[in-house]
Amino acid sequence: MVCLGVMAVAGTGMGVERLILAALSLLLIIVGLRYGIRFAGVLMLDRSRHKLLWELLVKNSGALSLFLAVVTGRSLLAYATIPENLHFAFQKTLNLSAIALAALIAIRMMLGFSKLYLRRFNINAADNLNARKVHTQVRIIERIAIVFIVLMAGVTAALSFEEVREFGVSLLASAGVLGIILGFAAQKSIALIFAGIQIAITQPIRIDDAVIVENEWGWIEEITLTYVVVRLWDRRRLIVPINYFTEKPFQNWTRQSADLLGTVYVYLDYRMPVEEIRMAARQIVESTELWNGDVCAVQVTEFMKDQMQLRILATANSSPETYDLRCYIREKLLEYLLNNFPEALPRIRLQKEDS
Template sequence: MDTALRPLPVVGGAVLLTLLAGWVADLLLRRTDAHHSETPLWGLLRRCRPPLQAVLLASVLRGTYRETRWRTVEEHAAGIGQFLSLVLIGSGAWLVTRIASAVVESTFARYAATTRDPARVRRVRTQVTLITRIVTAIVAVVAVAAALLTFPALRTVGTSMLASAGIIGIVAGIAAQSTLGNLFAGFQIAFGDMVRIGDTVVVDGEWGVVEEVTLTFLAVRTWDERRLTMPVSYFTGRPFENWSRGGAQMTGSVFLDLDHSAPLDAMRRRTEEILADCPAWDGRDWNLAVTDTTPSTIRVRAVVTAKDADDLWTVRCTVRERLVAWLVEQHPHALPRIATSHAVPSPREAHATHAASRYGDESARTGRG
């Protein structure tokens, strides 16, 4: 019975110590966050409590598991030690990733709170997202490498692996050309300010908003809630429209094909009334003018402005709908009409018709005589 209970003090003490340390760390971070509300860093660091406890528990058990004096532990001491080492490496990588993410997110939050330019905020947000992913990838690679080195067999063949590293690197580079291309394209997009999270873009005729940027792909959310996932190399090798570049404010047009008798002055007054009643209009500018004419219609263009692409779409639809409804109700003659008339006959048909008419008249006179 004593032999079976020997692991309890070691394991129980490690668990209690871990829980106590986690509680103390959370209490300190909570009090620090209350005294320094100007930065969200301390509140974000509270999310590091689970990995911190995992690191502490693995460390304590790694150093004290032999003290159990338990036959099962002594027989499998090497395997248990290696398992605890792997847990320690994994939890340590988890903790480093959480800390780095908290620092980066708090830095971005403070920058966003003090910057009024939405374009700069989106640019920094894109860069911060990619930096976080890069740090996570590096930590994961280092953790995997450290975990592999805990296996004696891998340390034994280390020399031969290093000797063939050059050949393996060349083969891997050839096989991963597209991946490496997307990786460097991701850096170019993030730090070259080509496209940012939240930008309104037109890609392959699809209008949408950039929702996610990673090291290998970019996701665009279209107006109908679809997601276009494209490699980032697409945006460095092909032209695309970025409506948010240089500012989110936009100018749009509404085209109407009307009759030549359309009341343009009344339309201008009605357009001004419609815009004044439209919350999506930003009040910067508007205009209405005839931009083209045909033998049967004129083309009227109304130019409107809005603070972003979504509001511009709303303003354009509102002006188009209300102007058409007003014309139908107040000036139906201004709507486009199709002029119709009798067809003009050809000279041969006209001569035949005239001859038949004369023959009919002569026959009628002869009959009357």
Template sequence: MENLLRPVIVIGGSVLITLAVGWATDRLLCKADARDHDTPLWGLLRRGRVPYQLVLCAALLRGSYDQAKLLERHQAGIGRTLTLVLIGSAAWLVIRIAAAVVETTYSRYARAHRDPARVRRVRTQVELIMRVVSAIVIVVAIAAMLLTFPAMRAAGASLLASAGILGIVAGVAAQSTLSNMFAGLQIAFGDMVRIGDTVVVDGEWGTVEEITLTFLTVRTWDERRITMPVSYFTSKPFENWSRGTPQMTGIVYWHLDHSAPVEAMREKLRDILRQCPAWDGRAYGLVVTDSTPTTIQVRALVTAKDADDIWTVRVTVREQMITWLMAEHAYALPRVNTSEAVLPPQRLPSRDGASLRKDHDLPRTRRS
């Protein structure tokens, strides 16, 4: 009877203590979260209740399993299994606690600073720091698990002795991976590109969606995702439209006939912008920038507060100006002329008094 009750008491008691302590801790965190709404720390710490209970249960069972005297022939194996569970759950708990602390710090910084560029920079750094911390904790946990096996402890000396050679071989074999990792750290702390920045890479316009230690994801305007190694951004030029202030100046071009009403177009541009919510009101302008034998090039400058709004302003101005020209000044659109050209004035008489023929007597046409 004692041989049956003892394992039930040990295992059942460990489970009950774990559930009771876990429930009490969760209640305390809920009360703290309800009392302090300004910080999300307590709510984020509740995400670690599962690894927290695993740590408690594994620790209690590991400390009291010897008293259960159950499956004594496999006692060493069961004890090692509980040790592995304890190490793994402890690493999981450490990662959850670190994530809660880092996320709380970022939330406070985001509320205190209204500059979107600085907030995106800190967000990029925070995410990369969390990835580094998680990687370090996982590596340490795996190393601790391996050291629980006697064979691995005996092989430790030989592993350390050959660490130099292995390091050289690994460095050569993983050269591209290591370069991407260092490039990721350089991007995070060098403030080259941040999550949420609008960039143009290889002719593709999009927004930086994710940055890791090895790759970067850009979401294009048509919802495609372009995944690139982070070393690209440290070795090749790219456009970052969000660098510095997010305000932007956009350009709209038209190729029109020489008879286009430029002054009327300036007034129409002003009317279009006043009705466009995306225009920030800073500046606008319309000038003729080039002329060819058949057309003139008209350029409009518009401004907006960020890259998304400048796109909206440009397409709005382009569409409404073309619609207005077609309805009110159709002659201003590019066309092929087949009518008689305007000729120079009548020629002067020759020295002998004979008049030359008038130019309008010579019908000419031009094609453009």
């Protein structure tokens, strides 16, 4: 691409030595532009209040310098004395290169802005509900913007050819029939994209939500325009079409807040004093940092034939901590019963009557 700009400016009648010298000169100009933009950005990072813009310029200095070189070559092409067919080839190449580089710069700048913006919202915090909302919306908007930029760049590049423009005019004459055919062919793809936009607006799920999908428990790891990645508890990944979350029921454990109420059921003999279990459960949850200090309750929820059912409730700040807290309560409660009330464990009674 650099050589094309050089040949366009210098013409075809120059010697090989002059052509190589011109190519090296233009290459040095591109390198100088890159490091000039980078140096200016680094310098302004310390002096300007608009650090976001200058940080993005530093990260995209290579693409920006190449884009400026292509635009400069396209402008100087009008002054070149070369054959018409070669002029046309150089012009199209530089135009397509400028379009591709402009799309690349737009995507990288957009992703850079969103990445820097998301720094304000820590998704790893204990109370991360608002951060998860923002991350979900930004991620989906990023993908919509990328699709739009690539589509616009493709259309712009295609319309730069006369043959494509003439073909487009003929398509407009049969736009009704063609629209129906394309509508049926792309029905599912369009439905998926609209489902992604709907989720971005209504947010039935968010990044890092704890969900149960298809009887599998996990966390929302990634949301795209067409599918959702669920990270399961055993580190597997469940890939689900995005319209699943708009058409089918599922469980979202962290829809309103990250803290959860954990439940532990224990079955004991009727001779077990309930108040002793209540005090033991309180001591167990207070001995661990997994409990958030909100709820701790013990209730007798059912009488059975040979035993009673007790339900222990305790809260934690997140779904992983809730799961660990439930396991911790079971382990410590079993240890407590074996050491203090072994006779309270469930047993089957047999009574023999004399005939």
